[in-house]
Amino acid sequence: MLKQVPRCKECNRKLKDYESVLRGYGSTCWSRLKGGTAGVIRIPLGTKMRFKREHEMSSVADMPLFAHTEDVILRRIGRRVATNVPHKVIYHSPDGYEFGYAGSGSADLAINILMHYGLEFEDAFAIHHEFMLVFVATVPRNGGAILATKIREWIRNNRAKEVQRAAHDVSD
Secondary structure (H helix, E strand, C coil), rough: CCCCCEEECCCCCCCCCCHHHCCCHHHHHHHHHHHCCCCCCEEECCCCCCCCCHHHHHHHHHHHCCCCCCCCEEEEEECCEEEEECCCCCCCCCCCCCCCCCCCHHHHHHHHHHCCCCCCCHHHHHHHHHHHHCHHHHCCEEEEEEHHHHHHHHHHHHHHHHHHHHHHHHHH
């Protein structure tokens, strides 16, 4: 049986060190990806990288981006948005995710967060604008976290509102 050699996802060269193998990118390609000017860095949740130790952290902005958490973590690396939310649907913005204001990138992020928490596209789309205004647009421009408990609670409350509206529409 042949041994599979780990290769860089960007340039397809052999990965030589442990951190590069965990990331899936060689150090040169990784540096280039972090320093770009547009787009989204998509790294799987749980990717192990060197971060500050917990006692060294001074704020949410210092929190490890890809720690094992259900919370949504949002950061800026240069001009790029980095998050642990998979970018499965591009609906409003071809330029990628945004946060900190109510724009097309924020709307796409809202749809993808709602889908990440189990909603089908149609259901997520129906409530994404309000979700964006309540959560995504209010994250500070330098980054932060949206707590999983708050997201689930908001989804639960808004599903109940949708059921009430549908029942009211049927009775009219």
